[in-house]
Amino acid sequence: MISTELLPLNIGGEWRLGGGDAYESLYPATGEPIARLKAASTADVDEAIVRADLAFRTSGWAQKLPHERAAVLHRVAQIIRDEAEPLAQKQRLDNGKPINETRALVASAAGTFQFFAAALETLEETITPSRGPFVTMSVHEPMGVVAAITPWNSPIASEAQKLAPALAAGNAVIVKPAEVTPLMALELARICEKAGVPKGIVSVLPGRGSVIGDAITKHPLVKRVSFTGGTATGKHIAHIAADKMMPVSLELGGKSPTMVLEDADLDHAVNGVLYGIFSSSGESCIAGSRLFVARSIYDEFVTRVAEAAKALRVGDPASERTQMGPLITAKHRESIERYVELGVSEGAHIRTGGVRPHGAGMDNGYFYTPTILEGLTNNARTTQEEIFGPVLVAMPFDSEEQLIEQANDSIYALAAGVWSRDFKRAWRLGRAVQAGTVWINTYKQFSVSTPFGGWRDSGLGREKGREGIFQYMEQKSMYWGTNDQPLPWANQ
Numbered sequence: 001m002i003s004t005e006l007l008p009l010n011i012g013g014e015w016r017l018g019g020g021d022a023y024e025s026l027y028p029a030t031g032e033p034i035a036r037l038k039a040a041s042t043a044d045v046d047e048a049i050v051r052a053d054l055a056f057r058t059s060g061w062a063q064k065l066p067h068e069r070a071a072v073l074h075r076v077a078q079i080i081r082d083e084a085e086p087l088a089q090k091q092r093l094d095n096g097k098p099i100n101e102t103r104a105l106v107a108s109a110a111g112t113f114q115f116f117a118a119a120l121e122t123l124e125e126t127i128t129p130s131r132g133p134f135v136t137m138s139v140h141e142p143m144g145v146v147a148a149i150t151p152w153n154s155p156i157a158s159e160a161q162k163l164a165p166a167l168a169a170g171n172a173v174i175v176k177p178a179e180v181t182p183l184m185a186l187e188l189a190r191i192c193e194k195a196g197v198p199k200g201i202v203s204v205l206p207g208r209g210s211v212i213g214d215a216i217t218k219h220p221l222v223k224r225v226s227f228t229g230g231t232a233t234g235k236h237i238a239h240i241a242a243d244k245m246m247p248v249s250l251e252l253g254g255k256s257p258t259m260v261l262e263d264a265d266l267d268h269a270v271n272g273v274l275y276g277i278f279s280s281s282g283e284s285c286i287a288g289s290r291l292f293v294a295r296s297i298y299d300e301f302v303t304r305v306a307e308a309a310k311a312l313r314v315g316d317p318a319s320e321r322t323q324m325g326p327l328i329t330a331k332h333r334e335s336i337e338r339y340v341e342l343g344v345s346e347g348a349h350i351r352t353g354g355v356r357p358h359g360a361g362m363d364n365g366y367f368y369t370p371t372i373l374e375g376l377t378n379n380a381r382t383t384q385e386e387i388f389g390p391v392l393v394a395m396p397f398d399s400e401e402q403l404i405e406q407a408n409d410s411i412y413a414l415a416a417g418v419w420s421r422d423f424k425r426a427w428r429l430g431r432a433v434q435a436g437t438v439w440i441n442t443y444k445q446f447s448v449s450t451p452f453g454g455w456r457d458s459g460l461g462r463e464k465g466r467e468g469i470f471q472y473m474e475q476k477s478m479y480w481g482t483n484d485q486p487l488p489w490a491n492q
């Protein structure tokens, strides 16, 4: 237990208990409570947003010069780095990821604040080519109150990915973390306050998505929602946004294809495939969950992946040797087990995994073994639906045409992987596959300087990159008249 006391939330800059139901946040490795808090209520949502709007208009945050706001964001990055180890340990407890992964997520959050501070300080507006007696410019203004709604799988990183550009843009931000992983967003609010972000500019409102997330999305003072989560929730938010004429960015689900060609460097490809699907216990939107392997190397390759999957070290997230921790909740593990049963009923053969591991302190946690299913076609439900767990569906392919057709045959189009030594084929496939991100001879690598997002049911809009700040701004065109004479129309 991090604390037996109920944890306060940050509601419009005030640290106090939420007005909603009390609940416990559990450590997925043991099922034990690690923190108690009271969720936000809808009254808290309204209060936080009204105060955020006031802070946006009166605190001076939006009016700070870019280098002044950037200095505050640099301090946020520095505090995250100063507190990296306790933050990584807390995040491990909050969502059960192995400590090496949570350390990387904390480092990524610091890097995100640093990047957007630098991007803000060096951001340039444009003077557009004039087509008359005026100077034309395109500038950007902050929007006011914006919301960041995040899932449970990579808390501090996904919150930083929204909070940093939204703050850089000069907005006030309402953060709604997933109900089961509230701790990192609360830490970020504390760190922002310590770094000098004015009170009320950041609020953190944990609670049920259908209540708190919905109330935030519908609130008339919220001018933009940046959402990461499931496709069904994303579509629901898009409907509300359409009614409000509110821009949204949606980072949604995936069922990403990994393609291994016969000329691939198999040592690299085996490692990449394993990392792509089994790191983060497969609870990753960009997990490479559909594996297509050239038929001539299929048996050899899948045998190597299966042997390596069996050897992965599943267990205690506190150990630096652990490669796979538990799943997020007991309910989520049951949903994964149902998918594996469905796969078997659709004709799958379980090549490895498909069970709960026991012993070594794993009996009370939500652990599941790395699982590989074979014998399914690309149109089976198990191959098409997002499982969001450590389940890989492996299939052989016979031709490049068939490969591309099947890789693109999905409602999702978030990411894809290509493994080949032939750069011309890799280029051809990389261009032909429909996906927001394509990794060639690597997988699941990220850079905050490179835009990220999905096509089709995988989402709308892009995060990251220098342009990421503009997601949280309205564009404005300005015309400066340079006429020596009055406008001719009125004949005055």
Ligand code: NAD
Residues within 6 Å of the ligand: 149, 150, 151, 152, 153, 176, 177, 178, 179, 207, 208, 209, 210, 211, 212, 213, 214, 217, 228, 229, 230, 231, 233, 234, 236, 237, 250, 251, 252, 253, 254, 284, 285, 286, 386, 388, 414, 454, 458, 459
């Ligand atoms: P989810 O959609 O259930 O919840 C995500 C967030 O939305 C949570 O904070 C939740 O409380 C909130 N929410 C739920 N209902 C809401 C509503 N009606 N209105 C407003 N907010 C609401 O998703 P999850 O189970 O937390 O996360 C898993 C999903 O997230 C997977 O589908 C995964 O692919 C996706 N994901 C996508 C990305 C990406 O960048 N594309 C990254 C990580 C996770």
